[in-house]
Amino acid sequence: MTDRGERAAGAKEILSVQGITVVLSGREILRDVSFAIRPGEFTGLIGSNGAGKTTLFRVILGLQAPSAGQVLLAGRARSSRNPLIGYVPQKFVLDPDMPLRARDLVGLGLDAHRFGIPLPSRARRALINENLAAVGAERFADARVGELSGGEQQRVLIAHALVARPKLLLLDEPLANLDLRAAQEVVALLARLAKELKIAVLISAHEMNPLLPVMDRIVYIAAGRAASGTTAEVVRADVLSELYGSHVDVLNVHGRVLVVAGAGDDSDRSEVGQHGHDVVVPGLEIVS
Amino acid sequence: MSGSSLHGLSGAVFALLAPVIEPGFFSSEVVHVAIVVGAVVAIVSGTVGVFTVIRGQSFAGEALGDIGTTGGSGAFLVGVGPLLGFLVIGVVAAGAMEMIGIQRARGRDLATGMVLGAGLGLAALLLYLDSTVHNTTGATFTILFGSVFTVASSTIPLIVLLSVVVLAIVFALYRPLLLSSISAEMAAARGIHVRALGGAYLLALALAVALASMTIGTILSTALLVGPAASALRLTRRPSHAIALAGSIGVAAMWLGILLAYDSFSWPPVQTGWPVSFFVVTLILIVYLLSGLPRLLRTRTRAV
Numbered sequence: 001m002t003d004r005g006e007r008a009a010g011a012k013e014i015l016s017v018q019g020i021t022v023v024l025s026g027r028e029i030l031r032d033v034s035f036a037i038r039p040g041e042f043t044g045l046i047g048s049n050g051a052g053k054t055t056l057f058r059v060i061l062g063l064q065a066p067s068a069g070q071v072l073l074a075g076r077a078r079s080s081r082n083p084l085i086g087y088v089p090q091k092f093v094l095d096p097d098m099p100l101r102a103r104d105l106v107g108l109g110l111d112a113h114r115f116g117i118p119l120p121s122r123a124r125r126a127l128i129n130e131n132l133a134a135v136g137a138e139r140f141a142d143a144r145v146g147e148l149s150g151g152e153q154q155r156v157l158i159a160h161a162l163v164a165r166p167k168l169l170l171l172d173e174p175l176a177n178l179d180l181r182a183a184q185e186v187v188a189l190l191a192r193l194a195k196e197l198k199i200a201v202l203i204s205a206h207e208m209n210p211l212l213p214v215m216d217r218i219v220y221i222a223a224g225r226a227a228s229g230t231t232a233e234v235v236r237a238d239v240l241s242e243l244y245g246s247h248v249d250v251l252n253v254h255g256r257v258l259v260v261a262g263a264g265d266d267s268d269r270s271e272v273g274q275h276g277h278d279v280v281v282p283g284l285e286i287v288s
Numbered sequence: 289m290s291g292s293s294l295h296g297l298s299g300a301v302f303a304l305l306a307p308v309i310e311p312g313f314f315s316s317e318v319v320h321v322a323i324v325v326g327a328v329v330a331i332v333s334g335t336v337g338v339f340t341v342i343r344g345q346s347f348a349g350e351a352l353g354d355i356g357t358t359g360g361s362g363a364f365l366v367g368v369g370p371l372l373g374f375l376v377i378g379v380v381a382a383g384a385m386e387m388i389g390i391q392r393a394r395g396r397d398l399a400t401g402m403v404l405g406a407g408l409g410l411a412a413l414l415l416y417l418d419s420t421v422h423n424t425t426g427a428t429f430t431i432l433f434g435s436v437f438t439v440a441s442s443t444i445p446l447i448v449l450l451s452v453v454v455l456a457i458v459f460a461l462y463r464p465l466l467l468s469s470i471s472a473e474m475a476a477a478r479g480i481h482v483r484a485l486g487g488a489y490l491l492a493l494a495l496a497v498a499l500a501s502m503t504i505g506t507i508l509s510t511a512l513l514v515g516p517a518a519s520a521l522r523l524t525r526r527p528s529h530a531i532a533l534a535g536s537i538g539v540a541a542m543w544l545g546i547l548l549a550y551d552s553f554s555w556p557p558v559q560t561g562w563p564v565s566f567f568v569v570t571l572i573l574i575v576y577l578l579s580g581l582p583r584l585l586r587t588r589t590r591a592v
Contacts, residue, residue, distance in 0.1 A: 061477045087477040094470060097521050098342060099530040105470070112467040113478050115460045117528070144525055160474075 012075065014039050014084070014167045014200045015060065019069035022055055028224055029055045032069070035219045035228035037200045039167060042191050044211040045204040047221035053204040054090065056221070057172050060202075061087060074167065086161030090172035090204075092153060094146040102148070102156040103128050103141045109160035131159040135189060151182030155189070162193070169193070171203045175210060183210050190214075208235070209256050235259070322436040322503075322546050322564070325447055329499045330512060330538030332451045335458055336496040337517030337538075338531050339489060343469045346514050348385065351400045352494050353509035355381045355407035356501040360431035361414035365421065370431060371443055374498035374506070375450075381407055382494035386487050433565045434505030436546060447502065450495055457492040465489060466527055503542070504565040512538055515572035519579035541571040 013036040022030040030052045037043045047053050058064035060071055062082065070077060073084050086109075094100070106128045107118055118124070132141045135155040140148055145156055154174050161169055171190070175183040191214035194201040205211060208218070212231065219228040220235070222243045227234050234240075235257055237250045244261070251258040340349045356374040363373025381403050388399035415428050430438055439447075458465070464485055468475035472482050500509035516537035520530040545568035552562040 062479075063476055082479070085477070087474065089471055089473040089477070092471060095342075098470070099521050099524045099527055100466075100470065101525050104526060108463060108467045108470075112463045112475065113480055114463055117459055117462050142525070 012039070013037065013072075014074055015202070016072040016075075017056075017060065017069070018072065020056070020059055020066045020071065021068040022052070022059060022064065023067045024055075030059070030066075030226075031224045033221070033224075033226040034069075035217075035226060037168075037202060037217060039200050040194055040198045041200050041216040042194045042211075042214050043200065043202045043217040043219060044208060044215045045202060045219045045221060046206070046208045046211075047204075048206050051221045052224050053221060054172060056226075057087075057170055057204065060170060061085065083164055084167045086164065086166035086169045086199075088154070088157045088161050088169075088171040088174055090176065092157060094153075096144065096146040098144065098146045100145050101142050102137055102145055102152075102159075103132060105145050105156055106131055106159045106163050109163040127163060131163040132156075134162065134193065135159045149182070150177045151179075151186060154178065154182075154186050158186075158189070158193075162197070162199075166199065168200045168202065171201070173204055173206070175203075175205055175207070180210075187211060187214055212257065316550075317441065318437050319546065319550060321439055321441045321444065323543060324444060325439050326436050326503055326542035326546055327539045328448060328451045329503050330516070330542045331535040332454050332496050333500045333509075333512040334516045334520070334534030334536075334538040335455060335531050336492055337513040337515075338520065338527065338534050339458065339465060339469060340493060340513055341517045341521055342527075343489070345396075345493070346510065347397060348400050348490070349493055349497060349513045350510040351385075351404040351407075352378050352381055352497045353501060353506050353513070354404060355411070356498060356506035356509065357431055358407045358411040358414060359498075360501065360506060361411055361418050361428070364418050364427045364431065365414055369440070369443060371446065371498065371502055374501045375495070377407065378494035378498045379491065382490045386490055430505070431501075432505050432507050433563055434501065434503055434508060436503040436542075436564050437549070437561075439502060443502075447499060450499060454492050454495045454499070457488060461485060461488060504568050508565050508569050511569045511572050512542075515569075515576050516541065519572075519576045522579040522583065537572070537575055541568050541575065544571055 016036040018034050020030055020033045021028070033052075033056060045053050045056065055064060059066050062071075073082060107124065109131075110124065110127065111118060129138070129141070132138050135158050137152065137155045137159055140152055140156075145153060148156065157174075158169075158171075161171075169190070174186060178186065187210055190201050190203065193199065202219075203211065208215075208231075215231055217228060218231050218234045219226050220240065220243060222240070223245060225243055227239050227243050235250055237248060240248050240250060240259060246261065249260045251260060337349075340346055355377055359373030359375070359377030360370040361373070362377070363370050384403045385399045388402060415431075418427050464475060464480045467478070468480060468482050468485055475485075476482050497509050497513060500512045504512055516534040517530070519537055520533035524530045524533055545564050548567040549561055549564040552567075553560065555562065
């Protein structure tokens with residue numbers, strides 16, 4: 001079945017997040033978050049630091065039980081080890097002394113849950129090479145992962161997540177430590193993989209602009225609540241103001257979107273403060 | 289360095305070494321036991337040590353070794369072999385560390401430190417009783433700094449059995465252990481039970497340290513655990529190669545240490561032989577220092 005055919009047929013949702021609420025030690029981290037994504041779609045989970053993005057990922061991965069709501073993967077309740085999901089964690093730091101080549105890390109993506117030592121085989125090697133090639137990592141396949149640049153490490157981590165043929169790729173802030181150019185390359189790579197492999201890509205970021213050219217869908221998260229849809233549907237002053245519970249403006253400057261908190265109103269400011277948010281909200285770029 | 293000069297060098301080393309091997313070395317039963325036990329223990333320590341270093345649990349390894357003093361001195365007091373004491377106290381201490389919270393990065397050093405303090409307090413008492421009741425300080429020295437020459441040949445089967453158990457744990461858990469050592473999050477996301485895995489590894493570590501304590505003593509057991517592994521990590525790019533190299537370095541240091549200790553019976557100032565542990569630990573240190581050279585040379589070249 002082709003991608004287009006699936007969409008025309010109403011498309012089976014690969015991930016369905018339904019009314020997820022998470023309360024941790026009396027504090028509400030997520031409130032009634034719902035959205036769904038389909039194969040081949042590139043979705044950005046956008047929100048400032050502390051908005052609840054990582055918690056939502058942990059719920060999707062089954063590492064955090066929700067207080068209410070459920071997560072369905074390909075229409076079923078998730079199980080503990082779900083081969084449908086490939087995951088790239090936030091803040092991946094590896095010591096340069098760690099004896100682990102890029103291809104070893106990709107190999108672990110294939111069979112890290114198994115007992116025993118990986119037996120070298122032609123098929124295993126071919127599969128690893130294929131996935132290294134898919135992310136453009138052949139050049140540093142035999143280098144130590146800890147000695148690679150941030151962008152190169154992201155590529156290897158993506159290959160690690162891809163090699164088990166997941167239907168959903170979750171990436172937690174993969175652009176956080178990358179320079180602009182490396183970030184653009186990683187985004188372009190992910191968009192290409194989503195279309196070519198027909199997998200759903202869900203990527204969290206505190207800045208939406210690098211993702212704007214490729215995002216099919218946005219899940220905007222603020223104060224533990226989420227709005228989802230196309231960027232045109234979600235990134236609007238009325239939708240985001242309701243989400244934040246205070247007035248925000250959405251500005252379009254030279255093709256970049258800036259979301260600016262309404263700083264004129266004292267009550268709004270206290271509302272923002274209550275939820276522990278910065279006044280600088282997602283999308284806002286500091287222009288020198 | 290050209291091939292011929294390398295050949296000449298190794299020839300010279302052998303020429304120097306030949307008269308150094310004292311007569312009777314290869315016919316002594318004590319030496320045989322030492323060579324077998326030393327090699328087995330070095331392989332186990334090197335294998336477990338690679339994971340100890342990459343998981344950043346060297347302090348836990350050191351603590352488990354030191355606490356072995358309590359078990360060893362207790363065993364001497366009641367008149368059983370030291371290995372039993374090392375094993376019992378090692379497993380108990382590992383369990384206590386696990387319960388206090390060694391798996392959380394923050395709780396880790398605290399848990400280790402608490403257990404270490406409690407264990408060594410008891411060791412102070414037991415060592416005091418050992419030396420007063422039995423009126424000897426020899427046992428204290430053997431427990432703390434070891435002597436592979438005093439291992440009874442009857443304990444070889446138990447040492448080999450335990451070594452097989454430890455290696456079986458590490459190789460069975462090789463892949464999950466490696467991934468969880470790289471990123472606990474990535475391992476958990478794949479459904480790996482990170483906590484249970486950490487507990488199983490800690491048990492393997494406690495057993496490996498108990499075995500190492502038999503040869504070079506409780507205080508120095510960490511050197512055999514961490515030294516060869518840390519050197520191997522610098523010299524290889526693959527985890528499997530690091531394990532093989534760490535074991536090899538350990539065995540080489542152990543055997544050369546045994547040879548030098550045997551020879552040292554004819555050395556000044558006292559003609560009773562120097563402790564094996566001194567040689568083994570010194571050789572491991574030398575290898576570790578040399579293992580930094582390739583990288584040092586590389587960065588030098590890059591800078592120029």
